[in-house]
Amino acid sequence: MSNKNSVVRDPIYGWVMVISVFTLTALSFGTMGSISVFLKPLSNEFGWTRANTAFAYTVASLGSAFFGIIWGYIADKYGTRLFGFFATFFMVSCLFLLGKQSSILHFYTLYFCFGAFGNAVVGSPLYANVGFWFKKNPGLAIGITAAGGAAGQGLIPFLSTYLIKAYGWQDAYTYLSFIYLLIMAPFSFLIKESPWRKRVRIAIKDEFRDFPLSEKEVITWISCAVIFCCICMSVPIVHLIPLLTDASFSEDFAASVFLVLMVFGIVGRIISGKLGDIIGALPTYILMSIGQTITVFGFPYIDFKVGLFILAAAFGFTYSGVMSAILVCARMMVSAKLAGRAMALGSFFGWVGMGLGGYFGGLLFDIKGDYTWSFQFASLMGFVNLLILWQFHLRIKRQQQVISET
Numbered sequence: 001m002s003n004k005n006s007v008v009r010d011p012i013y014g015w016v017m018v019i020s021v022f023t024l025t026a027l028s029f030g031t032m033g034s035i036s037v038f039l040k041p042l043s044n045e046f047g048w049t050r051a052n053t054a055f056a057y058t059v060a061s062l063g064s065a066f067f068g069i070i071w072g073y074i075a076d077k078y079g080t081r082l083f084g085f086f087a088t089f090f091m092v093s094c095l096f097l098l099g100k101q102s103s104i105l106h107f108y109t110l111y112f113c114f115g116a117f118g119n120a121v122v123g124s125p126l127y128a129n130v131g132f133w134f135k136k137n138p139g140l141a142i143g144i145t146a147a148g149g150a151a152g153q154g155l156i157p158f159l160s161t162y163l164i165k166a167y168g169w170q171d172a173y174t175y176l177s178f179i180y181l182l183i184m185a186p187f188s189f190l191i192k193e194s195p196w197r198k199r200v201r202i203a204i205k206d207e208f209r210d211f212p213l214s215e216k217e218v219i220t221w222i223s224c225a226v227i228f229c230c231i232c233m234s235v236p237i238v239h240l241i242p243l244l245t246d247a248s249f250s251e252d253f254a255a256s257v258f259l260v261l262m263v264f265g266i267v268g269r270i271i272s273g274k275l276g277d278i279i280g281a282l283p284t285y286i287l288m289s290i291g292q293t294i295t296v297f298g299f300p301y302i303d304f305k306v307g308l309f310i311l312a313a314a315f316g317f318t319y320s321g322v323m324s325a326i327l328v329c330a331r332m333m334v335s336a337k338l339a340g341r342a343m344a345l346g347s348f349f350g351w352v353g354m355g356l357g358g359y360f361g362g363l364l365f366d367i368k369g370d371y372t373w374s375f376q377f378a379s380l381m382g383f384v385n386l387l388i389l390w391q392f393h394l395r396i397k398r399q400q401q402v403i404s405e406t
Contacts, residue, residue, distance in 0.1 A: 143273015
């Protein structure tokens with residue numbers, strides 16, 4: 001009896017990894033989300049358009065996307081022991097230098113480096129590591145870890161708003177760099193490689209996979225869906241605060257709405273992860289995508305505070321649930337040996353989608369003069385994501401039927 005229980009008991013250090021990666025990704029994703037807070041101050045000071053300023057989010061997303069594949073390969077081949085230290089150096093340096101920049105080229109370059117050598121390093125490679133510390137509750141563990149991103153996207157913009165109002169945007173970046181150094185350095189020491197991942201890396205034979213589709217096909221389906229899914233979610237992340245302040249709401253209220261969005265995002269990621277353990281990763285992904293697609297449409301049409309808080313809570317819960325479900329899909333459908341690359345490829349298309357959504361949200365604003373078209377476009381992209389996911393679901397069912405008949 002004791003031997004049987006030991007097989008399914010998850011190691012305690014796995015939860016140390018959950019806390020560590022939660023913290024690192026909170027700061028990384030928080031910086032990405034804070035671009036929306038810096039958008040208007042920078043536009044006003046330098047005369048940049050909304051689209052040009054928001055393009056920093058696109059640049060950072062593309063840096064995360066392209067370099068994420070490289071970091072995923074390195075993680076699968078050599079492990080992630082030093083990833084925290086590497087990310088700390090670049091994230092802190094980029095934030096410090098952002099407070100000193102005075103041209104849009106420098107602005108783009110620093111956000112690209114933040115994405116490529118910071119955000120991409122602590123994202124998919126460390127999520128893959130965490131997921132394979134657990135056999136009993138991988139979805140729950142990934143969900144809690146991924147909740148760090150939502151926590152950061154709520155807290156860091158709120159902190160950034162305070163720092164900008166108190167000290168100006170330049171000093172806000174500088175203070176953030178020192179805060180990040182004090183938090184990230186200790187947690188970087190705690191990063192260790194999953195024993196499961198270590199074992200399969202040196203194994204001669206590939207591990208058994210109980211899934212009807214090949215890993216290549218799984219990654220293809222997920223990647224195709226994710227790009228449209230992330231276009232949908234990125235429009236509110238980048239443009240919700242400007243949408244609200246343009247509608248004559250205060251900056252403090254706008255930041256509070258964004259904070260509510262991300263607080264419910266924390267809950268959404270955890271529940272979505274656990275739901276993936278119970279009903280399956282793909283059904284969870286579809287369910288959360290439905291909620292995201294519906295709620296994103298409503299933001300330009302709600303003009304009272306209670307309604308905005310409710311809508312932000314609903315969107316935060318479902319969009320964040322999508323994020324967890326994507327990671328759990330990769331964990332459940334792909335082997336430990338390729339998990340880093342699988343999650344990195346999914347993240348590649350996700351960050352491309354995030355970048356495109358952030359840019360086109362600003363571009364459609366510049367064309368129309370308000371955000372109505374931007375959020376309608378986001379909802380349309382969410383619908384395309386759902387169509388792809390449904391076809392993926394049908395493909396799995398057909399293949400399961402073929403296998404059962406043979």
